[in-house]
Amino acid sequence: MTSTTMRAAVCVRAGGPEVLEVRELPVPAVREGWSLVRVKAAGLNRSELRTRQGHSPNVTFPRVLGIECVGIVAASTDPKVREGTTVAAVMGEMGREFDGGYAEYALLPNSLLMPITTTLPWDVLAALPETYLTAQGALDALGVVPGGRGRLLIRGGTSSVGMAAASIASGYGVRTAATTRGPDKIGALTAAGADHVLVDAGGSLAAGLHSVWPGGPDHVLDLVGADTAVDSLHLVRPGGTVCVAGSLSGWLIPDFEPIAMIPSGTRLTAFHSDNLKGSAGRPVLQRVVREVEAGVYRPNVDRVFGLDDIVAAHRHMENNQAAGKVVVVP
Incomplete structure (x- = not known):
């Protein structure tokens, strides 16, 4: 009762x-x-x-x-x-x-x-629900697929969505780099499935990222958002895709000028977890639950x-x- x-x-x-x-x-x-x-x-x-x-x-x-x-x-x-x-x-x-x-x-x-x-x-x-549904939807928006050969950069890697995305990408066999502002969190990202961890001290990640992937990543999942989205557009390889799916730094990009700030041919997209609520999200979440139970996802x-x-x-x-x-x- x-x-x-x-x-x-x-x-x-x-x-x-x-x-x-x-x-x-x-x-x-x-x-x-x-x-x-x-x-x-x-x-x-x-x-x-x-x-x-x-x-x-x-x-x-x-x-x-x-x-x-x-x-x-x-x-x-x-x-x-x-x-x-x-x-x-x-x-x-x-x-x-x-x-x-x-x-x-x-x-x-x-x-x-x-x-x-x-x-x-x-x-x-x-x-699992909000975290993994957002991570899955964002990876789908980026075109990250099982067995894919692309390279994925996750900005805001120690956020719950970032760690879920690293876990899914690792299960896919996709090479992944992730950022953190805290050196003490490197181990957590490695355990989540990241192949490379970059400490983000502010500013561009270009030098550190290009030492790992000289040509840049094919995909960037930007969970920091407003403060880093423009920089991410210049980090991804020519013709690559950036998906903004988080707002750790706020919702608005000040003085955003798309033609000036998006390199020609580079794609900018976004994902919002409202797209996977209710009946649309149920089969995705059930699959995630099964993967966690099997030890594939963390x-x-x-x-x-x-x-x-x-x-x-x-x-x-x-x-x-x-x-x-x-x-x-x-």
Whole structure:
């Protein structure tokens, strides 16, 4: 029987980590088109950090953050998803237009539910949805395929998406280089599957990268985004492709002039994980889960926090201490 109240981490206003408060709230009432999920774990994402800081449009406070979660269906209006089913959910304005995964229960649109069969522990499963769906979608956008002979550079390699992309690319047999600002994180990237690790001290990576690949990479997955996208366009080989799929440095490229800044013939694309939510993402996520269970992909869990430690979890993420995925368990 579902309790009538639940604990949730509520963002009470825009600000620093201290604006996250654990409160007792009513369990949301199920309504048509929505299902109640008992949240077992939720991955943390830097987009939630920016929402907390007040940078996300259409967000009113107080708000329970969390753009993803995994758990068990407690009550459903979807006849195809029974109570007790293990599900994951990502995006679709979770934690923005409606309350998200930082809680013991989440009321979610049926269209977001992805039923999953797995034997993985909850904290490991929670590290996969947003991270691996984004990494897979970005690699697809780049044209990185199994058995491919191309060379892939991942900028922002120790982000959870970067480590997932390294893991997938390694499974594909693709040669991979990844960047980190912290020399102490080189081992984590190597373990994730990167063949080469470059320490990014700021500025262009050209010298270090060309010592490894004189002709440059064929593909660049840029997870840093605004600060590095233009530089990435000049690092990739002529005719290569850059995919921006992260915003570690923000969302906007100042004074961006496409004709002047994109070398002739070089391709610039992007990927947003909203493209793989719900039924579109379910088969991809199920395959990722199977690969993790088989030991082919790594879950790359950095740390697991309890709900009461949500402030510390956000500080850990904001201070760039993580190498991989940060998970919260209600």
